[in-house]
Amino acid sequence: MKGSQPFMNETIRKRKSIRKYEPTPLDTTKLEWVQEQIAAVKPLYPNIRYKVEIVSKTKGLFNVKAPHYLIFSSEEMDGYYENIGFIGQQLDLILSENEIGTCWLGGSKPTENEKSALPYVIAMSFGTPNEPLHRGLSEFKRKSLSVISMGEDPRLETARLAPSAMNSQNWFFVVESGKIHCYRKKVNPIVGLMLERMNKIDMGIAIYHIAADSDSFKFTKAKVVPERRGYVYAGTVLS
Secondary structure (H helix, E strand, C coil): CECCCHHHHHHHCCCCCCCCECCCCCCHHHHHHHHHHHHHCCCCCCCCCEEEEEECCEEECCCCCCCEEEEEEECCCCCHHHHHHHHHHHHHHHHHHCCCEEEEECCEEECHHHCCCCCEEEEEEEECECCCCCCCHHHCCCCCHHHHEECCCCCHHHHHCCCCHHHCCCEEEEEECCEEEEEEECCCCCCCHHHHHHHHHHHHHHHHHHHHCCCECEEECCCCCCCCCCEEEEEEEEC
């Protein structure tokens, strides 16, 4: 996959999650444009079947009231959560750059009459924002690179700015010979499967930020990688 359009890198540095929206739906032309963006995204794993649908309602804990939602569903294969994070973050940034607010919704679900044939993964609200759409770089609250990475690569800064559930940033990156090995934090079984699901989706989001800041991008599973205690290996970005 070739590097993204130049605006992606700029949008990463000003993006914010929007939780307040104007109630008026987007017009038909804008919704058709959103559908075109959905059709144009590039998956992390092309072999995994997935679907992104636009709906007007979702339900669940901490649901955000918005005129529209994206419902992400996928066949359940190794890497499908990371794949959805990678796909969804492309749409997040594209919509944000075009004056449409978005917010990942880890606790929301589709209503009964809007369920996809594929298993549901996660939702994202979108619409005209009723709060400032963007923020300054100084407003980001993120861990320092020294906490989430080992080695130097300028693309790690965009990964550092990636959104994550509860701003947990449960990832780690090891730079080795120009490669970036990506890891997600192990989850205590007592905590539950939801946090593990979100950690995997967040990993895909962060990997897309690296892709957006790359002149060329290739992701693979290496046979031999450095061990990182307390973390699970997710894959390697090749230089």
